[in-house]
Amino acid sequence: MLTIFYDGQCPLCSTEMSQLKRYDYQHQLCLEDLHQQDFAERYPHIDPVAANKILHGQLSNGQLVTGLDVTCLAWKTVGKHAWLQALRWPLVRPFSDAAYRFFARHRQTISQHFKPAKVCKVCHSKHCDWE
Numbered sequence: 001m002l003t004i005f006y007d008g009q010c011p012l013c014s015t016e017m018s019q020l021k022r023y024d025y026q027h028q029l030c031l032e033d034l035h036q037q038d039f040a041e042r043y044p045h046i047d048p049v050a051a052n053k054i055l056h057g058q059l060s061n062g063q064l065v066t067g068l069d070v071t072c073l074a075w076k077t078v079g080k081h082a083w084l085q086a087l088r089w090p091l092v093r094p095f096s097d098a099a100y101r102f103f104a105r106h107r108q109t110i111s112q113h114f115k116p117a118k119v120c121k122v123c124h125s126k127h128c129d130w131e
Contacts, residue, residue, distance in 0.1 A: 001028055001060040002077055004070060005043070005051045008033030011111040013055075016071075023078035054104050068100045 004020075007013045017031045032039065034048045046056060057070035065073060072088055075081040087096035103110065 001030060002070075002073060003030040003032060003058045004074060005032050005034055005046055005048075005056040005058075007052055007107075008035050010107050012107055020074055020078055023080050025078075028077045029074060054101070067104070068096055071100075 004017065006017050008017075020029055021031060032043065034051055036042075039046075039048060046058075050056070054067050055070045057065045057073065059065065068087055072084045075084050086092060
């Protein structure tokens, strides 16, 4: 079992968790939104501020994993995206970890570029100030 502590307010993070859940046929993942009201009570050992900066996961033996290690392990667990394991190769790891840290720091801004444009219900334009 892998428990993933993710930012449910991040559209990209939430989308990835939805995809993982869809492929988790064996129920090996537990997805926990950091912003749930009872999060601190249920996971007092997880610092939500730190987990909001970099993805945190916990193995069934209690071991914590972070960053791309969580992502790669999650996709491996559901049997998808085997190519991600290349990001853990010793020569690739420092570069992929640096890219992940950049992404994690700027994920909200990056998410804005992937949101569908809102269409006005009045004039059906994407650039309207009426609504």
